[in-house]
Amino acid sequence: MPPKKKSGGDEDLGLMKAARFGRVKNDLSMGFVGLPNVGKSTMTNLLAGASHAEAANYPFCTIDPNVVRCVVPDQKFKYLADCYKPPSVVPAVLKVVDIAGLIRGASEGAGLGNAFLSHISAVDGIFHLVRAFDDDEVVHVDDSVDPIRDLETIQSELCLKDQETMSKVVEREKDRVRKEKGMSRSSEPPLSETFQSAYDKVNALLNANTPVQTGDFTSGEVDIIKDWGIITTKPQVYLVNLSQKNFIRKGSKWLPKIGEWVKSHGGGQIIPMSCEFEQNVYDLREDKEAQKAFLDQCTDEAKALGLTGPQFVAKSVIPRIIRSGRASLCLQSFYTAGPKEVRAWTIQKGTLAPQAAGVIHTDFERGFIKAEVCNFDDFKALHGGQASMAKVKEAGKYKQEGKGYVMQEGDIVVFMHNVTASKKK
Secondary structure, three states, X not given: OOOOOOOOOOOOOOOHHHHOOOOOOOOOEEEEEOOOOOOHHHHHHHHHOOOOOXXXXXXXXXXXXXXXXXXXXXXXXXXXXXXXXXXXXXXXXXXXXXXXXXXXXXXXXXXXXXXXXXXXXXXXXEEEEEEOOOOOOOOOOOOOOOHHHHHHHHHHHHHHHHHHHHOOHHHHHHHHHHHHHOXXXXXXXXXXXXXXXXXXXXXXHHHOOOOHHXXXXXXXXXXXXXXXXXXXXXXXXXXXXOXXXXXXXXXXXXXXXXXXXXXXXXXXXXXXXXXXXXXXXXXXXXXXXXXXXXXXXXXXXXXXXXXXXXXXOOOOOHHHHHHHHHHHOOEEEEEEEOOOEEEEEEEEOOOEHHHXXXXXXHHHHHOEEEEEEEEHHHHHHHOOOOOOOHHHHHOOOOEEEOOOOEOOXXXXXXXXXXOOOOOOO
């Protein structure tokens, strides 16, 4: 007999390992975190496709968090829009917040530390942007480029802030238990084994300068930790800002070292990118021929170094960054498609059909009857060029699902509902 799985654990959680601590919402946000002048505002501008933030070469130029909504690159959505050609097309978006730069001592209020930490508490995931390029014209807050030192600075400040939070957790739990059991203020209330276990595990991770979201916790421990307001429970995607030259050749002396650092601090996704390259691509957006010539030139530069293959074809990684941020928050899309509108709706993975219907309108959830669902791949293979489900239905691929149906990425849906107006009293 195969061994039984441990109950209540987090085996094979994948992306859900960090998202399990997050809020259950469809409008979640990612925030850029890093030292001043590493490229956060530039990246925010590029992600949004417009210059929304004041990307000046000056520490703390972003004081209030600048919020942008980035269109999620989605070939399935584009296919449906091209097929139906409706007057209204509404894509999915990812909310991204550009947060003021952090410096050493931020956990104690240095620089804009207090504002930074309150802003990061408000987002649901982190784009951890680190600088790995040399440029005398772009000042570094520590006067030299060392991404490992910078990673340590950011991680240490986040963990120190969480340690400060943890110093108040026990007393707060004791107060809760006293109130629940009707005990006097002077009495020493018992703390549950689950609480103590969660507390010890979190402190061990923070003392090791490791994000709490990388730890192994039971579902009971996760439920307790959720209420503590721990910053490092948020999912992180590491972005390494290279020079254009190093980005083209996909190499830097820092990348292996950064990879080792991330691995030793709980792991995570690392995306090499270049603000310099992305800005050059963006600046040519109005002239597609010039933009293509620039990308071809970059690819040729890689070829001249003997670097060939799909990974050395120069292209923007902005779409990958947006998709990675969305995936780290465990968000996905379903579609509604018709002659009047094609729209992508955002839900969390694991959402049931009635709750998905509620994203469109609360009445749809309240009066949910069923969901008529078609898988996107089936539609693409069967619709025969028609902007309708007729051929999909003929092939038996148009299904009716009930309240227990778990929504899948790329579902095309029509919700049936019936809400009777309440009688006036």
